[in-house]
Amino acid sequence: MPTLILSSIVCEIPEESDKDEIYLMLQGKKIWPQNKKYLKIDVDEMLPVGLKFNIKGPGIMKLELWEYDVTSKNDHLGTFHLDFKNLDSGNFTELLIRNEAGAEKASYYLNWEMRD
Numbered sequence: 287m288p289t290l291i292l293s294s295i296v297c298e299i300p301e302e303s304d305k306d307e308i309y310l311m312l313q314g315k316k317i318w319p320q321n322k323k324y325l326k327i328d329v330d331e332m333l334p335v336g337l338k339f340n341i342k343g344p345g346i347m348k349l350e351l352w353e354y355d356v357t358s359k360n361d362h363l364g365t366f367h368l369d370f371k372n373l374d375s376g377n378f379t380e381l382l383i384r385n386e387a388g389a390e391k392a393s394y395y396l397n398w399e400m401r402d
Contacts, residue, residue, distance in 0.1 A: 288341040293397040301392035307354040324354040
């Protein structure tokens with residue numbers, strides 16, 4: 287059974303001038319960090335994710351990166367769609383970009399891996 291591993295997240299351009307407070311959502315549910323609301327990250331920092339998922343068949347995974355805000359609505363920083371139909375084993379990187387009109391252009395790299 288193939289395994290998807292979400293290895294790490296790297297901040298290229300933060301959403302805010304100070305550190306971002308980020309978290310991951312899968313299919314609408316928060317999955318990381320598991321024991322906190324968020325983790326702080328700054329430019330060129332890398333945070334380990336370390337989540338593993340067994341892939342049981344065809345389907346699409348929708349993973350979202352969010353930035354936590356205390357005083358306003360949380361900011362959606364990007365979405366990663368992964369189709370399980372034709373996946374090769376190996377290490378990969380996905381660029382997540384916030385591309386909303388009038389918003390800062392935050393960008394992050396999600397490092398992930400597929401294993402047979």
